[in-house]
Amino acid sequence: MVERVARRIAEEIVASAPEGWTRAVLASTAGRGGVSVSGDYTVPGAPGRHNLVPSPFGELTTLAEAVREIRGWASSSLEIACRPSGEYELVAFSDIITSLRGRGGGFQAVLDPGYRLPQPGVEQGEDTAAPAGDPEQAVARFRAYMERRAAILGRPEQLPPPASAAALDEAERRVGRPLPADLRALYAIADGDGLGIEHRYLLGGNAWLSLKHLVSVHADQRERPWYGWELAWDSVVFDADPSDTVRRCGGHPAWLPFASGEDGNYLAVDLAPARNGRPGQVIRIGRDYDEGPAYVADSITSLLGHHVDLLEQGAYETDDDYLSLLEPARGFGPRRIIGEIPATIPPDLQAIHINDAVGPVDLAPLTAAPNLRLLRLNRCATADLAPVRALPVESLHVTLDGGDLTPLEGHRDLTALDLGTTAPIDLAPLRTVPNLRGLDLSRADVRDLTVLADLRDLRYVALTARQWTVLLDEGKAPLTLAAARLADDDAPLDEALTWAARLGLNTADAFRTTGTLGTDGG
Structure with missing residues (x-):
């Protein structure tokens, strides 16, 4: 066959x-x-x-x-x-072993299939504040919200029966933590807003999930989706706005999705907020939030108050027997700039992609962005990395036209470096970068590749075939690698199998x- x-x-x-x-x-x-x-x-x-x-x-x-x-x-x-x-x-x-033709080039080999890069939010400080939600106030606001909707639509909207105390207890057992008191109080009024396959989309255009559906979605969303090393090795999870309210994670067991946009995105209550957050706060997670969750409100109670306010302001529209709230325009995702460094740097800038700049790029203006996490120079170069020293950059894609890596010495935030050079470079300063886990040197002219053996937490490396040969012949491939890339776009699979075997994979049954x-x- x-x-x-x-x-x-x-x-x-x-x-x-x-x-x-x-x-x-x-x-x-x-x-x-x-x-x-x-x-x-x-x-x-x-x-x-x-x-x-x-x-x-x-x-x-x-x-x-x-x-x-x-x-x-x-x-x-x-x-x-x-x-x-x-x-x-x-x-x-x-x-x-996977071909990356047309997607960066070459081949990727997974050496440790079970390893996942740590999420920065795991190490964030915990909150000490009390929950902002109030179950009695939440119930009062929900009833006022439904009454106002009924007055606008000319009829009350039918909802499912309430969830029983036993069902609520079972849901909490299955998700492994108690629901916020205000959310639990709402489920004692109705088990979501769906009758059969029809929803009322009460929560800002989102379908309010039944308890059974909440438990099911939580099981799917409790961990960050893994899209493979090709995308993950230099990815960044950005901070929400306001800063330090939500953990910088792509998924977390303490995030309980309770409403769905039916597009892969969810409203969730956050039971493990960062130090400036409140337990039970409402966040957005899901398909469009891989780079980090978005903060919505400090509680279900506040969210309902906001919905009532929108109705009172006339910020809604009706279509047949449905009512939709008209939310104010929201920023989507982290503050990001693509193109060139602007004359005025937004202080909340978290990511910048500098494209096709003429001459060496002066990075000094970026020191006005104290929250910058991702910096990429595409088809252009810089001669000086000194401005990066004081920035919390985690993912750095850069070509050095002169200069060296000395400014990166001791950089505690840098986790991924994609480096190109126009002249031979010394990697020794990277020995002092404590959290460096991903490194692409396929565009760099490196004086001594054996330095890589001294990078004790390196999990991903991309090199050309020539570079890999030098490193492997010296017996200096990092022992901690979970994945690696052979960067030559024209390499055949047979060559990739030989390379992967030298890294320790058994390729005999090809x-x-x-x-x-x-x-x-x-």
């Missing part, structure tokens, strides 16, 4: 080839989670990105299923290489098959 499907894919690649091609490579990760496809034809004198290979998703799914029957891999990394002569080769391995089109052999 594998040979037959691989042959069909090779036939499609060859049949779609452009004039003058000399080689084609299709790379795919395929399995129960879906299929990705990348790759191109090599055409001398023509840029590869304009000569993309076909994307036979169905046949690649069939191929992955056939490989799974042989090897047992739930998902496979597949590479099919073809030549005009009709010769083709399939190489397949478990997706612990699957290979070859054939020549136009013959009966496979």
Whole structure:
């Protein structure tokens, strides 16, 4: 089966080839989670990105299923290489080695599948304030809210029966903590706002979840989603506004989603706030908040008061028998600038992407941004990292045109560094960066790569094949690595398997098959 499907894919690649091609490579990760496809034809004198290979998703799914029957891999990394002569080769391995063609280039190898990078919010100070919510006031505001809605709509809105005390107790047992008193009091009025599949969307356009649904969503949202090392190694969780009210986490067991926008986003009560927050405060989490949660209100009680105020202000609209609140415009996500350094730096700036600047970029103006967490220079360079010394930058993507890494000595916040250079550079200052966990040196000319062996908490490294060879030949690959990247975009999967084996992965059961089109052999 594998040979037959691989042959069909090779036939499609060859049949779609452009004039003058000399080689084609299709790379795919395929399995129960879906299929990705990348790759191109090599055409001398023509840029590869304009000569993309076909994307036979169905046949690649069939191929992955056939490989799974042989090897047992739930998902496979597949590479099919073809030549005009009709010769083709399939190489397949478990997706612990993944092609990054078109997404940074090269291959990624996962050495410790169970490791996850720590979230900065885990170390944040805890609050000492009492909850701001009040169950009696919350009930009074909810009833006033429903009465005002009924007056606007010309009829009362039907809600489900209340949740029983036993159901509330069971929900609290399953989520592992008590509900805020004001939220519990609302569930004693109604078990959400849904009747069957119909919701009233009472909470600012969000469907109020039943207790059963709250428990189910909490189980899914209690941890930060893991999208793999490709995205995670240099990612940042930003601070909410007001600062230090919500932990800088992508997910937390003490966040209880109680309302849904039905778009992957939720309102949640936060039972473990940061030092400036209040237990039971309302936050936004979910699909659009991977970079950090958003603060909404200090309690359910305050949220309901806000909803009543909007009705009194006439900030609503009706459509048939539905009423929608018109919320004031809110900022979305962290304060971010893309393009160039502005003349006036917003003090709440947390991320800046400087693009295509002419000449070395002077980073000194950024010292006016005391909350800057992410700094990226794209297709431009700087000669001096001194301004970064005093900033809480955690993710730094930079090209150095002269200068050195001395300003980063002892930098306690830096966790990820993507470094390019125009001249050889000394990595020794990185020995004193205590929380550095991710490092991409594939764009850098490094004097002594063996310094990496001294970085005791390094979990991810990206290097070119030449750099990896130097490091591995010296026996100085960091022992703490959980993932690594071979950065050469044109490296074949076979080369990546050899590299991964030198890092300690067992690649002996890689699957290979070859054939020549136009013959009966496979």
